[in-house]
Amino acid sequence: MQLTPDFDPAKAVRSLLRRSRQGALATLMAGSGDPYCSLVNVASHPDGSPILLISRLAIHTKNLLADARVSLMLDERVEGDPLEGSRIMLSGHAEEVTSDRDLVRRRYLNAHPSAEAFVDFKDFSFFRIRLTGTHLVAGFGRILDLKPAQFLTDISDAGSLLEAEQSAVEHMNTDHQEALGLYATRLLGAGAGDWRCSGLDPDGIDLQTGNMTLRLDFPERIAGPGELRKVLVRLAEQARAPVERI
Incomplete structure (x- = not known):
């Protein structure tokens, strides 16, 4: 087809x-x-x-x-x-x-x-x-x-990212709830909620609130915690950027 x-x-x-x-x-x-x-x-x-x-x-x-x-x-x-x-x-x-x-x-x-x-x-x-x-x-x-x-996501070179995943998830949920909310509302068009991170992998971040789950893909594939931090900061900056009015 x-x-x-x-x-x-x-x-x-x-x-x-x-x-x-x-x-x-x-x-x-x-x-x-x-x-x-x-x-x-x-x-x-x-x-x-x-x-x-x-x-x-x-x-x-x-x-x-x-x-x-x-x-x-x-x-x-x-x-x-x-x-x-x-x-x-x-x-x-x-x-x-x-x-x-x-x-x-x-x-x-x-x-x-x-x-x-x-x-x-x-x-x-x-x-x-x-x-x-x-x-x-x-x-x-x-x-x-x-x-x-x-x-399926290639994780063959992402060992360091997987080792750091849980600490990154907890850090985002504890210290960056505002950014998670902006990811959901400004980048994915979802409604406001108690958004939290439920997973991270080389291709993106998973967000949840209640029974709703969203997926935010990264702009490029990452393989380590350093790359993860940079891409999350960049996405937060993108989400906080003023909306252009036509």
Whole structure:
């Protein structure tokens, strides 16, 4: 299907991956192989792949432990007809997180602070969906399939940034709430709110207030904390600049 010239499908997928906090998870019933769908909370790994915190007592967890193949649908959640909003159907394999659990834990809790109440329960585990592809539906003329390499964030050289991420998130939320509010209202056109930072990665910053999540892309990719500070200052200056009147 032909795409409109001003549409960037990879950017549309990345935006939904970063902004989504709930999704419909499809698994295969253990034993029968019948399809099973459930609602799950979602956060994102620094590379954009989905993170789940789920109980081993849940049917979907038992299913994916027997067969790791899963599909996850994330949608725009627009007002009015939900079919008018963008959505992505992700395919992949769910893997229990072992090697980078601390990183996954903090990113999930930044996105879902209420999960602090049960995150350490013995039956709960983090799973990361290793993506194999996605199907994007974003309106007429905007339906296509993409491979993970087209939309996931490259973090191969961003080790120092990931190490500094949590301190940067806490610093922004403690000392720069005004800047976060300006990012949301002046740069992204959102309403006023108690905006806070819930994540940082080489491509951008995630902002949340209540049940609303926004994504502000950086003007260029960054890989270290020094670059992060410079780009956040530049964005704050841009947000504070007087609006030109015509």
